Amino acid sequence: MFGSFAKSLFGSSNDRYVKSMGKIVAQINALEPTYEAMDDAELQNQTVLFRQRLDAGETLDSLLPEAFAVVREASKRVFGMRHFDVQMIGGIALHRGEIAEMRTGEGKTLVATLATYLNGLSGKGVHVVTVNDYLARRDAEWMGQLYRWLGLTVGVIVPNLHESQRREAYACDITYSTNNELGFDYLRDNMKHSREQQVHRPFNYAIVDEVDSILIDEARTPLIISGPTEDKSDLYIAIDAVVKRMDEEDFEKDEKTRNITLTEDGLEKVEQVLLAEGLLETENLYDYENTQVVHHLDQALKAVHMFKRDTDYIVKDDKVVIIDEFTGRMMDGRRWSNGLHQAVEAKEGVKIEPENQTMASITFQNYFRMYPKLSGMTGTAATEAPEFFDIYKLNVVEIPTNLPVQRIDEEDQFFKNTHDKFRAIAASIREHNEKGQPVLVGTVSIEKSELLSKFLEEEGVKHAVLNARMHEMEAHIVAQAGRLGAVTIATNMAGRGTDIQLGGNLEFRTEDELGDMAEGPERDAAVARIKEEIAAERQQVLDAGGLFVLGTERHESRRIDNQLRGRSGRQGDPGLSRFYLCLEDDLLRIFGPDTLFSKMMNSNLEDGEAIGSKWLSKAIETAQKKVEARNYDIRKQVVEYDNVMNDQRTVIYEQREDIMDADAVDDVVIDMRNDTVNAIVGAACPPGSYPEQWDIEGLKAKVEDILGEPAPIDEWMQEDGIEPEDLEQRLAAMADAKMDAKFADSDPSIWRQVEKSVLLDRLDHHWKEHLATLDALRQVVFLRAYAQKTPINEYKQEAFGLFERMLEAIREDVTKILMTSQLRMAEPEPPVLPDLPDFLTNTDPGAGMMTGHINPLTGEDNSNDGDGSSKRQALFGALAGSTFAQAGPGGAESENPWAGMDISRNAPCPCGSGNKYKHCHGAVA
Template sequence: MLGGIAKAIFGSSNDRYVKSLRGTVAKIASFEPQISAMDDATLANQTVLFRQRLDQGETLDDLLPEAFATVREAAKRVLGQRHYDVQMIGGMVLHRGEIAEMRTGEGKTLVATLATYLNALTSKGVHVVTVNDYLARRDAEWMGQVYRFMGLTTGVIVPNLQDHERREAYHADITYGTNNEFGFDYLRDNMKYDRSMMVQRPFNFAIVDEVDSILIDEARTPLIISGPTDDKSELYMSVDAVVKQLSDEDYEIDEKQRSVVLTEDGTEKIERMLEAAGLLEGDNLYDYENTQVVHHLNQALRANAVFKRDIDYIVKDDKVVIIDEFTGRMMDGRRWSDGLHQAVEAKEGVKIEPENQTLASITFQNYFRMYPKLGGMTGTAATEAPEFFEIYKMNVVSIPTNVPVQRRDDDDEFYKNITDKFGAIAQAIRQKQETGGQPILVGTVSIEKSELLSEFLKKEGVKHNVLNARHHESEAHLVAQAGRIGAVTIATNMAGRGTDIQLGGNLEFRMADEFPDLVEGTPDYDAKASVIAEEIKAEKAQVLANGGLFVLGTERHESRRIDNQLRGRSGRQGDPGLSRFYLSLDDDLLRIFGPQTLFAKMMNKNLEDGEAIISPWITKAIETAQKKVEARNYDIRKQVVEYDDVMNDQRKIIYEQRSDIMDAATVDDVTDEMRGETVSTLVGDACPIGSYPEQWDGEGLQARVLEIFGVELPIPAWVAEEGIEPEVLAERIKEQADAQIQSKIGEITEESWRGIEKSVLLQSLDEHWKDHLSRLDSLRQVIHLRAYAQKTPINEYKQEAFAMFERMLETIREDVTRILAQVQFQAPPELPELPEFLTTHLDPFTGSDDTSDRDGYDSGYITTRVAPMQIPQPDAPEDSNLGDDPASWEGQVSRNAPCPCGSGKKYKHCHGAL
């Protein structure tokens, strides 16, 4: 109570913070007369003057008032838009590396120009991150007019660009792009073999648009670059056919975790069916030999029992296309990972594409935390403020609206079941159409629900448009005209659609729809446009008189933010508006997460068919359920970060090592150190500390030295020497190893040898890092079982991951040493080209919302394999009399020598395989 009184008198901490910025707003305004008097050339030259002042020691904060006033004037001249005072506050919040929460329609895109321009003056680059390619292109072109006027360069990063185009875009003063493209470019850069091939430059400052969508919703799924593995489509189809014979009693579904497990009877039943199908080794499903079958079985169960057509995905052009759960958009080319997408393809009977293997991975949390300064903007961030601060150390600042909000948010209407609810919605919409034609935007959570509601409206004779993943192409046109008299638009989620709903209609889209043949700027176009502009003006007045846009929610989402985004479509810039949600006990949120028994029983007993309850108490209960879901999702994201932090430390070491190798003129000091450590390890294994010389394994050490260095040394004789020490053994072996390397260097030029060393180092690093990622993925999937032994899984994961990393480094040292000691030369080595990759967005914990896209690949599936290590391959010995028959090579070729066929493999792994 005391807190409420203090807040009423002094305002909240947010109010006080915003108030503290108003002094700077007044200072910005004081420059306006002086700057507005400048001609265009003088105004544009301000950029040069600001940069000179920075060189002379002034800071960006010193320049802020004058720079913001300059951008305001430039926007006024170029775009015909003048920043409001509240937008100046938003710009300051972004510049300080905080999150500006601004209502829909308050001009966030224009706000970003302030902080973007100021920080671009340092010439270190500013990244503006958006949620989709359309917005990246639109904003780069739209706001780029202001930057170009001021003498700054802009670039845009979208899929399917060539490397030289990406490099040019990243070296612009301001770069627009999507979160996925920025992240994938970082991963791709750290897979390249030469510094000149990399496209990004060091991180400086980023502004994230729709920051809650990118840093919260999409942060549940790491970015993954992967390459295809072997085709197992037959096994997917066989297991799917078996799973389809199960009944609902054979398994249990956990809708919260989106998982499914077989019952005891179900397990027995599936074992007999798999046995009959010839898919089971022995008679026990969980024997070691059946590990792969169990994996396919689990994914087939999830595909058939948990993942629903027209909710999680649709089938289009004989392909399974994922639907984004947050925006309702189709995600063309994206794929679930770990065999789930293949299981869904088998379920739907479409072509099954190959699985993939992880080559590089990073979470959005760890990617965006690499920026020294990060700002963000959205209409809905306050509900997630604690997470933003804990994960990203970013404060959320609510910016007041330019004009007070007039929208009315009604309490929820609650019905007994979905049929009653949709019937009531259809009647409410028909009444609105009959009494003035107030435009209505209806929000649904899935395609299935939007099409069900459409059927109800057809029965009521209500004319309407449906906007969902099936009608993706007409999205912008439908949204733009949703504010016209009598318009009823059913939309599956409205997050990040990027098109404003203008009351009365949108001139640009009406011209495109009604007069597609007219060219903008011609007399005919202008004449028609002026007529339509008058119609829109009159229609807007009529819509305002009818109460503005009515936003009708058919169901609450898991997150309050998505509900607020839907509500925010109404009542922009002080327009009147109305929002109301219609709920029922059948809704997923209440069914899965709601107050279970008491709530359901009370509602079922007290509600008649078709009767509604409207109560603030119910609205509060729904919000409580949403908070529970938000907390659970936060725990999932936090867990993703905790596990990725372990990998992130290792990733930094590997990427820094790669960077150092690429930048070094020569890496002989690195390879020499690796050689020494490899020798020490070999001797340490054969001559354990504290053991006697007679216990040493001289013959084993001799065999290992021959295998790695290709030289046969009298090590058993050395071991037999009296008073010999392991250090002396190591020195002798190292001398011979060094001599072996020197003989190799003598065969070619020193420059060629340097190239070979670099190439071998980088490729060995990449090959073993790829295998290490695969092992970490496997470890992460089973580490939770340690909890049964009263151990903390994350701590166990850290210990195991560290030990695995140490072993990987040891293997890399041995691998590089072996290749360099035994390499034979055919031609000058060439660095391999990077193959086409699958770029994937994977959820390692729930399997939901795993998404991937094909990088730069439009059609068909990728058959390119990850390039094997590209090292100079040896010729068969010229003086040999081996003959052409591989059977005759036995006994004439060393087991560890390269195979004479020229494959590049060892003989024992090729034609000499046992």
């Protein structure tokens, strides 16, 4: 109570923090007249002056007021848009490495230009991260006009770029990209074998747009680069057929965790079917020999009974494409792991792609934490503020709106079932549509959006549907959602990135209606007409009450609901929002409290009747908080496990970089060889044991296998007082002598390159195998909880031991390859002839074209035409040093260099004499 009183009196800590930035904004505003008075050249030259001051030792913080003022003035000249004071506050928060929470329509894209320009002055690179390729291209092209006008370079990273194009884009002052492309490029860079092949520069600063979508929603699964393994298509198809024959009573579903377990009857039934199909090695399904079948059975059960078409995925072009549960977008190229994607492919009867083996992986949490400075912006971050701070050490700053919010958020409407709910929704949409009010409808799945579309068709309401199927038309559909009488159904509006303007969007209308019209007076007149239409239509929409946002279901996360609501009421516009719910909604059915169900089911709700109450809204919010807490635990667990791998990944990647940067790695190779010899001897001669207990035969076999030659260990063992240290020294000396001899017999530069290549190759190979082992460990370590042990602690201990064994395997592998391999030089390439003189390459008869009959052994000319002898002498000079010798017809010393070749006797002679082969080199003596 006292806290709320103090807050009302002094304001929240966020309010005080925002107010403190007002002094900096005042400095920026005071500079505005100065930069307004400059011409374009003077204003553009400020970038050069700023960089000179940075080189002289000034900091970015000291340049902030001037740099922000320059960007504001440049924006006025390039775009005709002036940054509001609240946008300046957002820019300051971004520069300080914080998350700026700004409502939809407050101009986050323009806010980013402030911090991006300031940090781009250092030349170390700024990464602006977007949620999809369309936004990366759009923002790079749109905001790039401003940056380029001010003298900064701008690049964009999208799929299917060549490495050279990626390297060039990363070398720019500012680089736009999606989070996936950045992460995958980082992983690919750490699979390269030289620095020149890498595309990334050292990390400097990143601004993440829709930061909650990228750092929260998409952070539940890591990025993985994988390679194909053996094809098991037949097994997937066979097990899919078995699962589809099962009944509901054969298994139990846990929809919260998306797990399925077989009942006792179901287990017996499955075992009988699998045995009949010949898929089991033994009669017991859970015998060790049937481990692979059990794994595929579990995945097939999930695919068939838990994953729904048009909700979790769609089938497009004979491929299963995952749908992002938060944004509703297709995730082309992304695949579920552990055989789940293959199980879904078998379910849908499309081509089954082979399973993949992990070659490199990283979570978004650990990727973005590598940036020395990280910031972000979104319309909804406050509900996840604790997670942002715990994981990323990012503070959330709520930026006030430029104009007060006029939107009215009505209480949720609750119905008995889905049919009643959708009937009421369709009637409400028709009612608002008839008075011209635009309606934006948010659904949670493609299935629900298409169901609602049918209801609207029955009501006779014209509408547009936006879901994963219409991915390419996304921006165009969203941009016109604010037009008079427009009805737009959208699957999850999170991160759409396109502003909904009342009356319509000028840019998109111009592109759609005047795309083919050439520049000129006619086009200018058409643009002016569209502007007038938009202005008139905007006023009509305002009179109708602004944009009406209607949610057909509450989402698991309050943020997604807030993002949908935030589409209405931009920049002080009026607006309305309302959610429609029913008992059959997934959120209430799976996560809602039992009391909610019992009270609602016992109530006397008539068909089509709706109720709304604060108690109901509170119960729904409680259910959402439960889901959010559960999802946070999932993400936190992902990070905890990846942190273990991240420590190991850091060691491996740093080792790779050291190897790539080194001119020679002989010191590393020598250390590995000595460590390997010590490990071999240590295993055969344990400390504290007697010589008669030593495994001498095993040691001899191991030495011959690793070092490539036998060692006189039996002779050494006959000496009195022989110790393991003596064996280590002698074996190391023997290995060193062998390597020194190899080194002396080869080109040192080539041998150094061989060592580097072998080292990198073995490092990558064993790291890939290690990742697969850790994946398997992570899946089974949870069973340790039954023994009252903490799984994460067990995982850390096991992973450390596995890492130590991996390093031993790398050392042994590198030593064995280098000790036993033979360096053979490749066949030399044929000599490259010098360029011919001009007169031989000019086919114009006036240039003195000649024919010659050159002996390929001596280079002497046996031609009898006698012309152009000086030119032939020039030719011989050009060919001086070549191993040509005379060959020609009619002499005892003549030789035929083309003898044995399949040349027709009537064909022209290859020597170029112009005679037939049978009359020249092919003449019979």
